[in-house]
Amino acid sequence: MPGTDPAVPNAGEQPQLARRLGTGDAVVIGLGAMIGAGIFAVLAPAAHAAGSGLLIGLAIAAVVAYCNAGSSARLAARYPASGGSYVYGRERLGEFWGYLAGWAFVVGKTASCAAMALTVGLYAWPQHAHAVAVAAVVALTAVDYTGVQKSAWLTRAIVAFVLAVLAAVVVVSLTSDAAEVARLQWGADITGGGVLQAAGLLFFAFAGYARIATLGEEVRDPARTIARAIFWALGVALVVYTAVAVATLVVLGPQELASSSAPLSDAVRAAGADWLEPVVRVGAVAAALGSLLALILGVSRTTLAMARDRHLPGVLAAVHPRFGVPYRAELAVGAVVALVAAFADVRAAIGFSSFGVLLYYAVANASAWTLAPAEGRPARVVPVVGLFGCLVLAFALPFASVAAGLAVIAVGVALFGLRRLRVS
Template sequence: MPDHQSGTGVPDELQRRLGVPDAVLIGLGAMLGAGVFAALAPAARAAGSGLLLGLAVAAVVAYCNATSSARLAARYPTSGGTYVYGRERLGEFWGYLAGWAFVVGKTASCAAMALTVGSYVWPAHAHAVAVAAVVALTAVNYAGVQKTAWLTRAVVAVVLAVLAAVVVTALSAQGAAAGRLAPGGDTSAGGVLQAAGLLFFAFAGYARIATLGEEVRDPRRTIPLAIPLALFLTLAVYVAVAASALAVLGPDRLADATAPLADAARAADAGWLVPVVRAGAAVAALGSLLALVLGVSRTTLAMARDRHLPPVLAAVHPRFGVPHRAELAVGTVVAVAAATADVRGAIGFSSFGVLLYYAVANASAWTLTSGEGRPPRIVPVVGLAGCLTLACALPASSVVPGTAVLLLGAGVFGARRLLGRAGG
């Protein structure tokens, strides 16, 4: 297998252009997306006043995943993320299964983000707007990852400004009550775990940094620094937003909200802020979609290099230095899904796939030696157990189809192996 790590201009290699600030911003652009505008309501429905406990559980699991991923990405600074780590540390099947879970789950999430854009920008024509968003952002990615990083800066700045306005307005409202933040009788362990699983997908953006390992300068330093930094910044924002929404709405009203942060602005008697929040949600969804398409296309590139996907998708554009065929393929699939699909269950479906993806990452990190930068043993143990627990705690409507899709992927892998042996 060719060496893809040198970044010396080999035709099928990607160019190393991203430093620590760009890598952190790409992670923030993925995590500070539509999830913070949409996920609080279903999480509150599951956990009630235990919403902040669910957020804390999700953050602990995300931290373990981030640490394991950072150590592995520094060891294997190439495109593909856990697909590569699982293949190198656990064997070809586990790498393939991680890649399959990531591509399928995140493709569904791409469609969900595109439809979120449509529902905020022009609800009567949400599907048409969603397809237009996919086409536009695929073109941005096609033009080069450096342009993507600059656009991500703008998205992060807008989203942070909107969220800051919501937090300050809600916490300073007359109806805000700090007592609503404490867990009450409506909280159960199962509800907290389910809320954590639903909230987890909003933290998963740090995977974008790992999957961009082949485009990062000095990856052994940049990736381990950028991943936890992006995660902690995101957690601070999420705690502030969730606490402010709970304080002004309470768990019951938050659980029933269709647009939680817009409802929080209304409850704070700040009607002027509602259209700003709607615009911010649309921008956030665009930022998430941008980063998602970027990450899925890089994993597709890595799997195509190993012929688990059509090899034609492994090409890198000679001028723009991006996996242009993989990006076009991902963009096409997402556009079709956004035009035709009902993706109301996409958050849970995506969380299920991504949690199993990170379970493989933690298992891979366990095999690292101290000389290879192994994290403390407790980190991959807690990460692996947490991923499996949260995946099983998700609603059955997410677990059942997610399991079926994983079994389908395993069946495809087994069939290819059998055909290969028969042909040999």
């Protein structure tokens, strides 16, 4: 019988998560989710798609991310509960659209978790990357299990170290003799399709601020904290991404950057700073761990929200009586991510994740469009550009990513239909 387990709430008697996070904690969790993904996993495939147009793709991704942030911030202030666009779509557009956003987020970010875990393995021990990836998932799921505040403190330390490493990479690269040589390699290799594909891939790097919105039930004063944290995290990430992208392009050139498996390591070697390369590898591992920590945190909260509405098994809605976290959702997410990380390919995971997350934000922008002025509606251009941008970038991704994404979304829609038939 539903509700017989005291850890599984009855409808209308849902245990709430503790509000323990301030603005600084929320900013750090968002940065932790973004920095690892953006710098160490996506620059090379984006350069492969756009060539010299990489920075144009970064600018387009930033504009779409800004619009998504504006829509998400207003909606999160209105609906400060775990789940992000799953909640917004359900409340503003209807049950199906909320479910679609939640499904796209969970499957897309599961792939993103796997990509970050594999980044850890590829930098830490390339010969056994998959085994290291699985171990990283297990370890960080255990950290998340013990409480969100501890996760925030660990993420804060990781972000501080990674930002210091990236600053060193930028300074060394831009002041090297190799920078002048690489500038000569730039050519007229820019195409509109390539730039849009790069923007879609680079959006993967900005999507971390979604972690802030999904923590709406765990931040203090969510109406103010969420909006401020989202824009601070997005602004800091954009500055960092631009500096590192310029540095790697200048010292390597677009062709060498596109073919690199570890562009930041290659950049410092090309700059003649071999002593910095081991530090960069450690920074890559730390960044990916910080990103993975925050990603598991966010996916488990959306899983919690969907389980509360029985779109996922109700047993996943349990909140730990001591730690105040959705522990069963965290364990389930960790298990699935570990399984995917044992077999996945990093670049394929990035494309698949970008497709799912762009659809997730498309629902957020459509939801924001329905807000009334009294509800804090953003300027009309924000959700319009956000919605259009998300759809364009999603379908500009590599064909394999789009096809796989559409197939998984179709499975989710079928499951939704079967559930409705059982209920009726």
